Amino acid sequence: MWKINYAKVRGVFDDPVQLFDQMCQNLDEEAHRSRLSSASINDTVSTPKCIAIKIHCLFRNEIKSYCQPNISWCPWQTSGCTPSLPIKGQGTIEIWQHESIPFELRISNKQDPNDNTTNSYAIILKVDTREAQLGTVTVQDGHVLRVRDNTTEPHQVLQMDDGHWHCYWLTFYGGHRMVQYGIGEIRPKFAILEAHLEEQDKASIESISYLHMKINNNIDNKTMEHFKDKLKIFIGSEPVIFDPPLLVIAPAEFSPTHPKNTNGVLESLLKNPCRNLYHEVITFTLKDNSFPNFIETIEQSIRSQNGWCHRKLKEKVNQFGKPRYETTYLCITVDQLENGKIMHPCIMKIWPPGHYSPVHNHGDAYGVIRVLHGRLLLKFYPALSINFRQNPSIEQLFEENQVTWMIPKLNQTYQMLNPDMYGSCCITIHCYQYETDDQMYGEHFDFITNDGHHIDHHNYTPDNNYLDFKRMMMMESMHGTAV
Template sequence: MSATTKKENQRIPNLVIIWLDPTCNDHNEFKRYYFNNPLVEPESWLYFDNHEHCADYIKGSPRKKIFLIVTGRFGEEMIPELHNLIQLHSVYIYCKNITKNKQWSLNFDKITDVYNDPIKLLVQFQNDIVEYGLRFQKILRINDDDNDPKVNHFSQPNKNWCPWKSNSCTKNLTLKGQGTIEIIQLMPVPFELLLTNTENSNSNDNDDFFGILLIVNDQKVTISKIINDETTLLQESIDDDGVLDTQSNGEEIPYNIYWFSLDSNNLFVKYGTGEIRHHCRVIECYFNENDQKNLKQIKYMHIKLNNNINLNELKYLQSKIKVYIGTEPVVDDPPLLILSETQFTTVEDIVNPRGIPASVLAEPCRILYSYISNFKLNNDDFPQFINAIEQSIQNSNGLCYKKLHEKANRFGKPNLKATYLRITLGKNIGNAPGIPYVLEVWPAGHYSPIHNHGNSYGIIRILYNEILISLYQSLNIKNQKPFIKRLLHENESTWMLPKLNQTHQVSNVSDRCCITLQCYQYGKEDTKHYEYFDYINNDGKSINHFNPISDMDYMEFRDAIKREWTEKSMETL
């Protein structure tokens, strides 16, 4: 591939840079620079000296992503009308009177800042274009669902940021005043996150400094508010669930997750560990309305590791710390049930939904659900299939009875109750941990160990009776308390994503057997394909790896159960 072709492949489609200023010639310098920028097409640069013509172009370009440099006078007149257009990505006010234009610009989140220095404007503009280009290329490379407005990501951060690669401990938030930050640690490291309204993290250097400071170490967690040089402690916690986990890292627990979420609209910050969801919060701080204006101006994140911001000295942590940033705050917990669109018929279904439609789930879940949503066990060929399975469980000579007893020590210390049958449908085609479609048979009173699912997507459908699903923050020997328990009934379905609903325990608390259909699939973004389900051993003291092998093929199982049923029926004649 030629250098020219490589350069063209890097360019961002539909990107438009607009300079609107009838009196300034600085746009020529900018234009000259961007003709040599590999991310920008030469045709992407537009110049306007008439604000009405410029506004008409922006309103008539819904498929573009527009970066607008505009004077203070034109900006104050145009931005209120254009601000909410999806095609307007960022606005830069270039003027002489910073103080005057700062006042009105604070009301519009897409305005990055007000500038009177062309060098500062160029540097910020350049950084934003590069960041957008990298984000766009990553979206194309990793997850097509990120561009699908129908898909609900349930507040999961999906943009990786590496301080070492950016050579900075400071990062712009994508949206002012809201977002969620996830820190994944492969070794325990005390850390601080400071969210501020200024790029400079030193409150002593700013007259209008506002910040929210999270400090996490092995003793406690604190959240504080900083206004100029005054720091106010909001909340602290010494609970084991929230402090830095210094004991469980290693071979058994490959990582720990800590997260911090900001929501200026609902006036809160939340800190949690494990899965990023409302139920896994450890600290929740609410602010009064007097703080809302300051919260909405927060646009920078500063990270400190081991009380240090010298990235050269912290180089040894580069492979041990992963940071992800998302635009959505953690507000509520997502419903566990999947409902059909026809079940959303009232305002209550929208405001306080019992479930979610499959159409808003990520593509792997949508595909899996479409395959199993109408699956039936009993049919005209074998209408007694379910009764025959129950009989096989109860009969000491039955296939199910024997296989369950063979598996009594499958998860460590012998325990018949901690067994179930895995009847697989189809073959292992390499897109899931084991064979992707599994019929699971749960005798009365039986349960699984606490386990996860290899960061796969998944759907669970209840084919017969009911099952209790217990969800956990993470697979952690120190914390085996579920944060949600939900009884799922016949014909109901639930879902899992790589970072949501991943760790659970399944229990049959009824007096009859339960039969479920489970299916799994790796996402496009998964380049590791972890082949195991990890579980907490029956003794509750260790974590082991479970190879999700089959107890029997579905057609073989069905034929064997049918023969048993027929033979048993003949005996009663």
């Protein structure tokens, strides 16, 4: 169908990027219709149905798509613990737990998990409080688990009950004969266990069609209904085989041949509400002909003991627990400009040299962050954990005018740092929107306290609003004293 509509679509979307996005959507919808037709012909197992949302981005000079698992599956609303996978030979399974419950995932080419015929093939993930194992079960190994990778590290196995949700994931792709397991956000760089399977197994992996799940070593869903509110399971039709870029690229720079960018998400392909948030922050500027030394005045106010910025920073030393001056930064609400224009509420943050945020998690936020002045180092983590230093991090330095982004379950846990220890301050503008919270446009997050021993919650309290703050800086600039 998409071939038939190509000329029509091309006539509407003359921009090649928009055309690309529309063609991807058409392909996704056609694949979805095909799966529905197949399911109606032979619907022996209840299969959740949902169109996946994809993020199209530039990765190593190629345009690729990243897809989160978003097909919600509940064993207690179906006939058993064996759903069919949306697409043979590939996919991602995500398990969220609010209580520490041992589990086993078996993805196989047989609907019966006990089928031991000669062509049966299964990939197994077993996770409990002592160990996580990733392996295969084949006729060549006597239908006994062959462990391909394992770990007994406490932060890599089943997490202890702590009142928070924990995410465990498995992704596999027959085309690459690859399977990975991780905890937290689904990214290859956050994988804990990994196996690259033999070439002769490729056809068997590509025939995998079913997911079998044991919860607390039990496959009978009726006896496990008391876990119903403590487990969330999501199935994705796509494997996660690359790390989605952190940088948002403007249309003029979105090209595999552009010298500045080899990785990035195109601004116009951001999914709403992120795209709307991007448009709010991208036009904001600190440059003002009537106040040309605005930034210099802010920096002087930070350095001077009588400056408003310095005094406000001193007031905030215990904001994140044990007093620590380096974890202070200023938060200025931006919701109206000098010309009277009303903005979607944003937050301007001012980072003195060497200052940083705690590691924190926004939970379910959509958001964008743009660097207005200076440089910002972002360190992303797979999950919010007291043991975060034991987990791998993804670090990226953002320069002036560069933008990063977040959506629920991706890019949510991070730390911000002004890396210029003895240089300029860093100024950023942030815009958030939450899916489930009454504070739709505010900021709130869970964070690791300054002593590193606890996780606490923070609700945004502004230090000032933008227009009042700017007037105050003008007064300091004119008089050279605190106002």
